[in-house]
Amino acid sequence: MSVPKAYNNLEFLNSPQARTIRILSEFLEPLYRFKRQGIRDTIVVFGSARVVPRAHALKELKAVKAKIKKTKRVNRNLLKKLRDAESVLELSGYYEDAVELAYLLTTWSMKLDRPQPYLICSGGGPGIMEASNRGARKAGGKSVGLNISLPFEQYSNPYITKALTFEFHYFFMRKFWFVYLAKALVMYPGGFGTLDELMEVLTLLQTKKVKKRMPIILYGRKYWEEILNFKALVKYKMVSPNDMRLFRFADTPQEAFQYLKKELIKLRSRNNGNMYPGK
Numbered sequence: 001m002s003v004p005k006a007y008n009n010l011e012f013l014n015s016p017q018a019r020t021i022r023i024l025s026e027f028l029e030p031l032y033r034f035k036r037q038g039i040r041d042t043i044v045v046f047g048s049a050r051v052v053p054r055a056h057a058l059k060e061l062k063a064v065k066a067k068i069k070k071t072k073r074v075n076r077n078l079l080k081k082l083r084d085a086e087s088v089l090e091l092s093g094y095y096e097d098a099v100e101l102a103y104l105l106t107t108w109s110m111k112l113d114r115p116q117p118y119l120i121c122s123g124g125g126p127g128i129m130e131a132s133n134r135g136a137r138k139a140g141g142k143s144v145g146l147n148i149s150l151p152f153e154q155y156s157n158p159y160i161t162k163a164l165t166f167e168f169h170y171f172f173m174r175k176f177w178f179v180y181l182a183k184a185l186v187m188y189p190g191g192f193g194t195l196d197e198l199m200e201v202l203t204l205l206q207t208k209k210v211k212k213r214m215p216i217i218l219y220g221r222k223y224w225e226e227i228l229n230f231k232a233l234v235k236y237k238m239v240s241p242n243d244m245r246l247f248r249f250a251d252t253p254q255e256a257f258q259y260l261k262k263e264l265i266k267l268r269s270r271n272n273g274n275m276y277p278g279k
Contacts, residue, residue: 026173030166034181037163042121042144042181043105043260045098046197047128047188047219048091057092061085094188094220095131100253101186101219102135102143108261110141118183118264119144123174124156124165128188133159146174175200183267184260185216187247189223205246206239215263216247217256224249 012018034040052060064085068078102120109117120136122129124145136143137159145160148168156165168174179201187198198218204210218224233239250256 023170023173026168026170027176030177033163033166038116039119039144039164040116040181041118041183043118043264044121044178044182044185045102045128045132045188046123046185046190046194047094047098047132048190048194049123049125049127049129050191051091051095051127051131051189052088053095053131054089054092057085057089061089091189094128097219097253098128098131098186098188099135099138101256102132103139104135104253104257105260106136106139106141106143108257110139114268117141119164121146121178121181122160123147123193124160126155126157128190130157130159132186133157146177148174179204179210182214183212184214184264186219186256186260187216187224188219189227195227202243202246206243213263213267215260217250217260218247219250219256221249221251 006012013021061082064078064081068074068082071078105118106120109119112118119142120132121144122132124133124147129145133143133145134157142161142164143159144164144166145156146166146168147156148171156167166177168177175197178197185201187194201210201214201216205214205216230244234241234244248259250259
């Protein structure tokens, strides 16, 4: 009778007793792949999975308007659908901007005199994540997707470089890999997940748990200042005025690109030669 070795015993590996092994695997397997691919620097893009391309949003709005036109009596449900479709169209601008910014960064990065360009890294799913990977693909560059298994919304978008597509179970291991290789971050409008990622990164930088300099863009000043009252945090002395320097706002792909390019050029001179500097 053939008995499987422990490392081939799937029942054991999927059991609660082997949780530490699974956690360690989500550290070591990405490390193995990143080193094989020579990946050392990423520009991480966070944002909502619910933002859609402009063409899709226009199609949905047109369909709702056509329905209203055919209906003699417009009900509340149709009016709500109209408002929702208009809101989706407005937010679709962020999708197009994410494509453009990733395209600009990838095009610029591939021309740099360095062994590996800065790779766009997203959460691997739809929405803003898809847009950023799409922009990198449009520029002819590679990009990373750190996907996670969820019961809804999350699936790997088709624009990620196949060899750099990852699937995580543990949120904290996924977050580790976002920050570990990151040289810059761009935070587009998003919900709970994006807010969680933003606050964790800001906390790590504020407390010096992450010592490296890491420029952060909050894309869409109007959105972020409505969602988060930064001035109130300073007013009530919950954060220092200096903490507001951990990030800056941008409202166009060109504005964000120029700032990130300038900061990344500065940071290049600080690289101490290690594969993963400043960690």
